[in-house]
Amino acid sequence: MRLATIEHAGRTQAAVVAGDAVHPLGVPLLDLIRSGTLPDVPPGPGVPLAEVTLRAPLEPPTVRDFVAFEEHVEGVRRAVSGEAGVPEQWYAAPTFYFTNPYAVIGTGEDVPVPPGCAVLDFELEVAAVIGRAGRDLTPEAAREHILGYTIFNDWSARDLQGAEMRVGLGPAKGKDFATTLGPWLVTADELEPCRDGEGFLRLAMTVAVNGVEVGRDLLSNMGWPFEELVAYASRGTWVRPGDVLGSGTCGNGGCLAELWGRTGVREPPPLRPGDVVTMTVEGIGTISNTVVAGGDPVEIPPARPRPRHRP
Template sequence: MRWVTYDAGAGQRTGILDGETVRGLAAGTTLLDLLERDQLGEAGDGARRDPAEVVALQDVRLLAPLPRPPSVRDSLGFLDHLRGCYKALGRPTDLPDAWFQTPAYYFANVTSIVGPHDDVPVAPGCAMFDFELEVGAVIGRGGRDLRADEAERHIVGYTLFNDWSARDVQMRDMAQGIGMGKSKDSASTLGPALVTVDELEDHRRDGRLALSLSATLNGEELASGSLDAMDWTFADMVAFASRGTDVVPGDVICSGTVPGGCLLEHVDTPDVASARWLRPGDVVSLRGEGLGETRQTVVAGTPIVPLRSGY
């Protein structure tokens, strides 16, 4: 099933995609509620048999399928993405051993989730705004201290994820030494749908999902790749995320950026600040085989409100 959260003019609703229509559930039902109650399959069958409403897809605004997930962990599953960033910044591309020991992640800002076609404002004070081509795995069944050989069974489905990034702010974040913070606060895209695992089984190869992924900027393809090229699998990432803590229904565990799937990796000048970064009017689109497409326009952000330090 392909689950969406949408607004047809009367407020937020949840439903399933059926061709060019949306078969909606009763008002007040959310995708997160269904995941928490383990009723996704039952509710989907009900939407097919007896929907509360049927509306044309072209007449609705698609929101993020999970507008406010319990958490979003963005992992670094493609190590070649990190090597590409290091190369662009003039750093050695040999990675320290730590990157091969555990699948690193940071927590994204769940209050800044945006839908697949929403405008995205440039982060306040940012002159080096960027996007990132990723996929998010959504937890359907909670767990703790999961083994890698069982963790993937806790995933209910997948969705595209765009990790919008303020690169100049990120450089300051990293210099402060406590990880990425404000540079990742402004926006994260989920959507257009939560595609359940059964819909994607035909794409499974050697235990991995071989989904073709691509990103375009103003209609020009910037990157392409396949989800099965990850160095760390989703099973690895879910197991690691559950170490010593609970992963819960609705949590999103993200793949990390497909190599080449951001502007930073395409910087070809020692003066990084003068490279091509996103600006108002740019249109960014992510596509995923079986997952659909996001298409978003970058717009001007709000002016920065300085601190006492002047920053």
């Protein structure tokens, strides 16, 4: 089943996508997920897909983004810090960071260049969406908590990200402006036939800028399958319905920074206003966003030296 959020006739609501039609459900998709019951396809012809506007499939309460592709880590590390190879710690555990759920957008929406950014990038990913709550899950149990999957574009301001991560903390404004989810949520049962012999989802992933393909990979090149990512995320805490867990960026051109790190040249160049980024994942669909000009940053003064008095 494919579950979307649509805007039609002045109303935004969940819908079932069936072929070239959508069948409105009358409630937000997150409410439907939290109810624990997936709908049947409503009777009738539905509304033509071409007549509705697709929004982000849901408004997630949390968004965790992993870094599960070794090839991506190798290329981007060289681009951002100049260091070669993959850190040993990467192999030990599936690392993630929390990004901003308020920055989630859908396919077709414009992406303004974030204030102060001159090196804008995309990141091609797939995300799992949690269907029911759990904590301290085993990978085997975690599979039953995954409702479905969607495409995830983790837009990145590389110059802002590189500067702020020198502090030794995760990315902040380098990631805080836009995350595309879409075009809809494909329930996990639809993709079960795509598993390889090791339990990974073997799905082709491509990304193009202005119609020219710049990246192509397989989702099955992840270092961990999604069940293990969910199990790790639930360690000592809860995952809850609607939580989104990104795979991390795929390799072989899943982002521009990986290519820059391998060649030492910013080619293709950073994204500019007018560029159209299109991502397609086998079995899920296609998302596309246009980069537009953004605003200037509101200046914040640097830290003032303090005397370090104590009470």
